[in-house]
Amino acid sequence: MSALPRAAELGLISCHVCGLVCREATHDAAGNDIVACPRCGCALHRRKPSSYTRTWALLIAAFLMYIPANLLPIMRTASLNDVDDNTILSGIVELWVKGSPDLAVIVFTASIVVPMMKFLVMVLLLVSSRRGSHWAQPQRAKLFRLVELIGYWSMLDVFVVALLTALVRFNLLSLVEPLPGVIFFGLTVVLTMLASMSFDPRLIWDGRDTND
Amino acid sequence: MGKLSSGRLLICEYCDTVYRRRTLTRGEVARCACCQAVLERHHALSVNALLALVITAMVVFVQANMWPIVTLGLNGQHSSATLWGTIIQMWQQQAQVVSVLAAATLFFFPLVKMLSLGWLLWFARQGRRAPGFVPVMVTLHYVGPWTMSEVFVLGALVAIVKARLYFDVVTDPGIYAYAALTVLITIFASVDLRQLWDVTPETTI
Numbered sequence: 001m002s003a004l005p006r007a008a009e010l011g012l013i014s015c016h017v018c019g020l021v022c023r024e025a026t027h028d029a030a031g032n033d034i035v036a037c038p039r040c041g042c043a044l045h046r047r048k049p050s051s052y053t054r055t056w057a058l059l060i061a062a063f064l065m066y067i068p069a070n071l072l073p074i075m076r077t078a079s080l081n082d083v084d085d086n087t088i089l090s091g092i093v094e095l096w097v098k099g100s101p102d103l104a105v106i107v108f109t110a111s112i113v114v115p116m117m118k119f120l121v122m123v124l125l126l127v128s129s130r131r132g133s134h135w136a137q138p139q140r141a142k143l144f145r146l147v148e149l150i151g152y153w154s155m156l157d158v159f160v161v162a163l164l165t166a167l168v169r170f171n172l173l174s175l176v177e178p179l180p181g182v183i184f185f186g187l188t189v190v191l192t193m194l195a196s197m198s199f200d201p202r203l204i205w206d207g208r209d210t211n212d
Numbered sequence: 213m214g215k216l217s218s219g220r221l222l223i224c225e226y227c228d229t230v231y232r233r234r235t236l237t238r239g240e241v242a243r244c245a246c247c248q249a250v251l252e253r254h255h256a257l258s259v260n261a262l263l264a265l266v267i268t269a270m271v272v273f274v275q276a277n278m279w280p281i282v283t284l285g286l287n288g289q290h291s292s293a294t295l296w297g298t299i300i301q302m303w304q305q306q307a308q309v310v311s312v313l314a315a316a317t318l319f320f321f322p323l324v325k326m327l328s329l330g331w332l333l334w335f336a337r338q339g340r341r342a343p344g345f346v347p348v349m350v351t352l353h354y355v356g357p358w359t360m361s362e363v364f365v366l367g368a369l370v371a372i373v374k375a376r377l378y379f380d381v382v383t384d385p386g387i388y389a390y391a392a393l394t395v396l397i398t399i400f401a402s403v404d405l406r407q408l409w410d411v412t413p414e415t416t417i
Contacts, residue, residue: 004230005229005230006227006230007228008228010230012221014223014225017350018349018353018406019225019406019409020409021221021222039409040350040409042350095374098377099374099376103369103370106366106370138247141226141248142248145226152363153366158367159314159360159364159371160367160371160374161310162298162299162307162310162367163281163282163293163298163367164371164375165298165301166298166301167371168379169291170286170289173286178305178306178310183307183310186310193357201226201247202227202228204227
């Protein structure tokens with residue numbers, strides 16, 4: 001593995017936005033001199049700026065939002081004789097029992113498994129990269145790409161609630177209303193997406209000595 | 213600090229490994245030897261083909277937004293929803309955050325993406341850089357991950373199955389337009405838009 005040359009060692013930077021290969025500027029003492037990419041004009045960084053701090057902050061914020069997202073109901077179904085509030089989990093159970101178990105599995109994956117996996121994977125990546133661990137580097141790199149790829153599918157439940165709200169409008173007979181849980185859930189998804197975007201996967205391969 | 217003779221080197225954006233670029237033949241994918249990430253794909257679609265796909269996507273997008281997606285029936289009453297009906301309804305039901313999220317990820321960002329791609333490709337097929345090429349390319353880079361039409365299609369399916377328990381459900385043309393849009397998005401997912409930097413010469417700006 002060490003035979004492969006790395007850009008930071010050769011004094012090269014690839015632009016985060018357009019991918020252009022640039023030669024690093026004369027080294028500043030601080031090492032965080034901001035120079036613009038000659039092709040797209042965006043700031044060049046060797047690593048994404050303060051990647052650890054930003055990712056931790058966004059991840060913790062996302063987790064705080066995730067608690068009310070699961071505890072509070074996301075949707076109210078009101079009909080002539082009863083009012084029924086659903087949380088994410090109870091909605092999945094209802095789908096499993098009354099409708100189709102296969103769709104229940106999909107919703108369960110999108111709303112519960114994917115966010116939980118994102119939290120666990122991001123914490124694992126943050127901790128192991130910070131310690132400069134060489135353990136399972138290719139697998140960790142793969143996990144990061146998986147999280148990046150599937151993260152936004154968690155929005156599924158938010159869109160289901162939105163559509164049902166717009167559709168089920170039979171005044172007294174039957175009404176669907178969104179409840180605060182769905183707002184928290186939407187924010188969770190956005191924050192976890194921002195968290196994985198601010199994590200720099202190059203940190204997985206950086207040794208103990210590199211500072212961000 | 214200088215620009216290296218463009219296109220000779222390639223850096224893996226996932227692990228910072230440097231490679232010398234080589235021409236790919238049809239169907240070939242260059243992967244990073246260190247982290248297995250995709251470095252580059254052969255560009256199977258020409259600029260013309262991409263432009264045709266973008267225009268198709270625009271037509272389908274208009275239909276997906278104009279036509280209702282689903283109609284529900286209950287005791288002779290009917291109720292149908294379009295995307296914008298959904299967005300407005302969420303706003304009125306005290307879920308403004310969700311309303312804004314849906315408007316951005318399902319309408320504005322996809323629209324921005326298609327319009328700017330169409331703009332860039334229209335000029336690229338004449339071998340020129342479009343006016344505002346650089347800011348448009350940077351915008352595309354940032355808007356990219358925030359379009360979610362394909363998630364909305366799956367959401368519509370789940371909503372239909374849930375609604376079927378209590379109502380008569382009739383699917384409307386909008387859902388087919390969305391299905392077609394999803395297919396187009398999937399084709400675009402494998403296209404690396406950064407190629408546009410190389411396709412057009414820089415001197416014409």
